[in-house]
Amino acid sequence: MKVLKFGGTSVGTAENIKKVKEIVEGQKGQIVVVVSAFGGITDRLIRAAHKAAEGNPVYATDIDNIIDDHLQIIDTLFPDIAANTAIRNGVEPIFDELKSINKGVFLIRELSEKSLASISGIGERLSSKIIAAYLGARWFDSRLYIKTFVEYGRVHADLVYTYKHLREIQPQLADLSLFPGFISSNARGENTTLGRGGSDYTASILASAFDAEMLEIWTDVDGFMTADPKVISRAYCIEHLSYAEAMELSHFGAKVIYPPTILPVYQKNIPITIKNTFNPSAPGTLINGRQETAGQRQIKGISSIKSVSLLTIQGIGMVGVSGISMRLFASLAAKNINVILISQASSENSISIVIDSSQTELAKMAIEQEFKRELSERHISNIIIDNEMAVVAIVGENMKHTTGIAGLLFNSVGKNGVNVYAIAQGASELNISFVIKEKDIKKALNVIHEAFFLSDYSRLNLFLVGKGTVGSRLIHKIATQRDKLIKNNSLKIRLVGLAGRNSMIFDKEGLDPNTAIEKLEKEGTPGDVSQFRDKIIEMNMANSVFVDCSASDEVASLYLSLLEANVSVVTANKIASSSSYETYRKLKETARKKGVKFFYETNVGAGLPIIAPINDLVRSGEKILKMEAVLSGTLNYIVNSVSEKKPLSQVIIEAKEKGYSEPDPRIDLSGTDVVRKALILAREAGYPLESSGVEVEPFVPQQYLDLPSLDLFLEKIAELDITFEKRRQKALAENKKLRYAAHMTANGKAKVGLIEVDHKHPFFDLEGSNNIVLIWSEHYFEHPMQIKGYGAGADVTAAGVLADIIKVANV
Numbered sequence: 001m002k003v004l005k006f007g008g009t010s011v012g013t014a015e016n017i018k019k020v021k022e023i024v025e026g027q028k029g030q031i032v033v034v035v036s037a038f039g040g041i042t043d044r045l046i047r048a049a050h051k052a053a054e055g056n057p058v059y060a061t062d063i064d065n066i067i068d069d070h071l072q073i074i075d076t077l078f079p080d081i082a083a084n085t086a087i088r089n090g091v092e093p094i095f096d097e098l099k100s101i102n103k104g105v106f107l108i109r110e111l112s113e114k115s116l117a118s119i120s121g122i123g124e125r126l127s128s129k130i131i132a133a134y135l136g137a138r139w140f141d142s143r144l145y146i147k148t149f150v151e152y153g154r155v156h157a158d159l160v161y162t163y164k165h166l167r168e169i170q171p172q173l174a175d176l177s178l179f180p181g182f183i184s185s186n187a188r189g190e191n192t193t194l195g196r197g198g199s200d201y202t203a204s205i206l207a208s209a210f211d212a213e214m215l216e217i218w219t220d221v222d223g224f225m226t227a228d229p230k231v232i233s234r235a236y237c238i239e240h241l242s243y244a245e246a247m248e249l250s251h252f253g254a255k256v257i258y259p260p261t262i263l264p265v266y267q268k269n270i271p272i273t274i275k276n277t278f279n280p281s282a283p284g285t286l287i288n289g290r291q292e293t294a295g296q297r298q299i300k301g302i303s304s305i306k307s308v309s310l311l312t313i314q315g316i317g318m319v320g321v322s323g324i325s326m327r328l329f330a331s332l333a334a335k336n337i338n339v340i341l342i343s344q345a346s347s348e349n350s351i352s353i354v355i356d357s358s359q360t361e362l363a364k365m366a367i368e369q370e371f372k373r374e375l376s377e378r379h380i381s382n383i384i385i386d387n388e389m390a391v392v393a394i395v396g397e398n399m400k401h402t403t404g405i406a407g408l409l410f411n412s413v414g415k416n417g418v419n420v421y422a423i424a425q426g427a428s429e430l431n432i433s434f435v436i437k438e439k440d441i442k443k444a445l446n447v448i449h450e451a452f453f454l455s456d457y458s459r460l461n462l463f464l465v466g467k468g469t470v471g472s473r474l475i476h477k478i479a480t481q482r483d484k485l486i487k488n489n490s491l492k493i494r495l496v497g498l499a500g501r502n503s504m505i506f507d508k509e510g511l512d513p514n515t516a517i518e519k520l521e522k523e524g525t526p527g528d529v530s531q532f533r534d535k536i537i538e539m540n541m542a543n544s545v546f547v548d549c550s551a552s553d554e555v556a557s558l559y560l561s562l563l564e565a566n567v568s569v570v571t572a573n574k575i576a577s578s579s580s581y582e583t584y585r586k587l588k589e590t591a592r593k594k595g596v597k598f599f600y601e602t603n604v605g606a607g608l609p610i611i612a613p614i615n616d617l618v619r620s621g622e623k624i625l626k627m628e629a630v631l632s633g634t635l636n637y638i639v640n641s642v643s644e645k646k647p648l649s650q651v652i653i654e655a656k657e658k659g660y661s662e663p664d665p666r667i668d669l670s671g672t673d674v675v676r677k678a679l680i681l682a683r684e685a686g687y688p689l690e691s692s693g694v695e696v697e698p699f700v701p702q703q704y705l706d707l708p709s710l711d712l713f714l715e716k717i718a719e720l721d722i723t724f725e726k727r728r729q730k731a732l733a734e735n736k737k738l739r740y741a742a743h744m745t746a747n748g749k750a751k752v753g754l755i756e757v758d759h760k761h762p763f764f765d766l767e768g769s770n771n772i773v774l775i776w777s778e779h780y781f782e783h784p785m786q787i788k789g790y791g792a793g794a795d796v797t798a799a800g801v802l803a804d805i806i807k808v809a810n811v
């Protein structure tokens with residue numbers, strides 16, 4: 001025999017009830033069906049009853065509407081007049097009862113527990129009669145067999161009597177029998193209920209009493225998911241759970257099954273299958289007593305509860321005093337307050353508990369009353385209440401005796417800036433629960449899911465500033481590389497925010513990179529970058545990365561606050577790392593402390609790997625003694641491209657057009673860009689160089705750089721065309737070439753300026769806009785390490801920024 005339970009949505013409409021019929025008719029052997037009330041009816045009944053108790057006459061209309069909805073379902077399911085009349089006659093007395101109890105409540109303005117139990121059970125009485133007639137099943141009144149008693153103000157099933165009654169009627173069961181879920185009665189024969197979700201419990205009690213071979217819970221999801229799919233879109237259905245795992249997951253918020261349901265079938269070792277009425281071919285989740293084998297996932301699922309409060313009592317007078325916990329929990333139990341989580345420090349200095357937020361005041365009063373003396377004598381100093389909290393739990397039998405689970409869990413939430421307020425883990429190692437702020441729940445669930453369920457891919461949420469030469473190519477690369485990154489690196493990069501100088505757009509699900517710039521221009525909301533930063537922090541998304549493709553100091557000034565908010569920063573903009581050494585140090589230290597990344601590889605040599613190899617040398621204990629480099633793509637392009645036919649002024653414009661120069665080319669021509677790069681290289685090599693320690697010879701005389709506007713500069717710079725060409729010709733006559741070079745030594749000094757190199761010098765053959773860096777260290781002494789290649793340009797830089805972004809994900 002099998003017991004099949006169909007919940008409210010499964011029997012929410014006549015169409016759905018037809019699906020139920022197909023499922024039932026597809027079964028073999030003896031079947032017992034349990035049904036809930038039609039979807040939403042129980043809530044509507046309870047609301048109407050409360051209105052009646054408040055003296056609100058609208059209750060009567062609400063009841064009429066409930067009755068009409070049932071009649072409509074009857075009319076759709078029973079088009080045949082005789083059958084229709086028969087079922088209408090069958091339910092008419094229940095409609096009358098509903099009206100008269102509510103009328104009584106309305107007249108005396110009082111809704112007793114007894115009346116409420118009678119009213120709220122009417123939904124199941126009606127649905128079960130209608131569905132039994134439609135399926136041709138023998139109908140049984142659960143109230144006659146499922147008996148309850150009250151303890152601590154709560155209704156409990158009296159399983160001894162219940163099993164006895166049910167076994168007595170077992171011989172009367174037909175091939176297809178149907179019981180209403182949820183409803184029961186007490187020893188005096190008065191109506192009671194098994195509590196919300198009680199239909200699952202009814203089905204489990206029947207399965208246990210009748211020794212069923214299987215209990216099937218038919219609902220509107222495919223089964224237990226690895227996490228709440230409304231929060232984690234990548235959550236997927238769990239194929240198998242042990243009873244204990246299912247109990248833990250459902251207790252902690254996974255509303256797939258009502259937690260007490262598991263006990264009756266567990267005691268008989270009857271398996272449960274969770275199935276989807278709307279997707280019956282899906283395998284669902286099987287719950288049984290099978291032990292997990294090694295090699296399977298350590299974590300089966302993540303669940304969470306919101307709207308809870310963390311209540312902490314603390315005081316040094318509690319240390320070593322026995323009976324404190326007993327009195328605390330007894331005082332809460334006396335007020336019917338359910339404790340969701342308990343955490344106590346081994347010092348016994350404090351006990352933290354989590355309770356439903358609606359019971360906070362009641363709990364505080366109960367504790368204050370119980371510990372009146374201890375509070376007045378300051379043995380207990382404080383009762384602290386943190387509201388708007390959430391509990392997150394990871395569940396899995398395979399966690400037992402496996403090291404590193406807690407480490408991975410708290411590392412993943414910690415580096416995303418989620419603060420953990422309390423932790424609880426039982427010695428059974430089946431569940432690790434912890435308390436966080438409710439606002440962090442989405443972020444926490446996302447990062448934990450990513451850390452433990454690596455089945456698909458990691459995600460990065462990008463917030464990009466700058467859609468110019470480099471930024472626009474980066475967006476293009478994100479669009480073109482997307483599929484490859486998912487396939488080869490299991491990484492999904494989502495552009496969730498984009499900002500220009502005065503406007504911004506956001507999309508939590510990810511902007512389409514092919515149209516993001518156009519969308520920003522058309523639909524962007526006005527605002528500056530500090531507002532962009534505030535919104536990033538407010539969005540509080542997991543794995544957030546801020547990407548700076550501007551040349552703005554205003555943007556660079558935001559990095560610290562972003563890193564402090566656990567947002568990683570990837571930047572092509574050199575301003576931050578080349579400003580004061582203290583700023584550079586603080587940014588790196590903050591990133592390290594917060595467990596986020598601060599990457600700026602493109603600051604020197606664009607897409608060339610220069611910073612990473614220097615870091616590797618330093619980390620391996622190498623002392624860097626000297627560096628010589630050509631670090632300006634623009635200036636190298638200029639010295640290589642000026643000719644008799646092509647004057648300096650024309651080549652400067654070309655360098656800008658080719659995307660080599662800074663937005664303002666005077667930054668290159670003054671030597672500032674190379675100074676910035678030299679500062680960064682020296683600092684990466686371990687020398688706290690400041691810009692005052694760099695001797696600079698600008699590429700063009702200072703008087704041109706002092707001109708009031710860029711336009712004027714570009715107009716006047718032609719005056720230098722002849723002088724520059726002469727200098728170039730003179731060097732050429734001596735078989736030499738001009739190079740704008742940087743020179744850094746271990747004494748912490750640097751020099752930047754135009755030099756002449758002969759054919760033996762490694763700079764001599766440096767073509768186009770290429771860069772070169774020579775590094776002398778203890779081991780690279782006679783022959784320096786050389787890094788050489790394209791040193792500027794939108795595509796190589798965008799590729800370098802993308803490489804830094806990928807590095808953030810550690811894939």
Ligand SMILES: NC(=O)C1=CN([C@@H]2O[C@H](COP(=O)(O)OP(=O)(O)OC[C@H]3O[C@@H](n4cnc5c(N)ncnc54)[C@H](O)[C@@H]3O)[C@@H](O)[C@H]2O)C=CC1
Pocket residue numbers: 465466467468469470471499500501502529549550551552554555572573574602603605606633659660661662663791792793794797
């Ligand atoms: N072009 C190259 O080869 C390389 C460039 N870089 C760096 O890349 C960065 C970007 O360079 P390009 O794309 O050539 O510059 P760009 O001028 O073409 O683009 C910069 C973008 O940033 C935006 N922007 C500027 N100030 C802003 C602010 N306060 N708020 C929001 N947006 C702002 C501008 O509107 C523009 O869209 C620069 O810092 C540059 O030094 C780094 C390595 C190589």
Ligand SMILES: N[C@@H](CC=O)C(=O)O
Pocket residue numbers: 602603604605606631632633634635660661662668673791792793
């Ligand atoms: N303007 C820079 C671009 C790279 O940083 C250069 O010319 O090298």
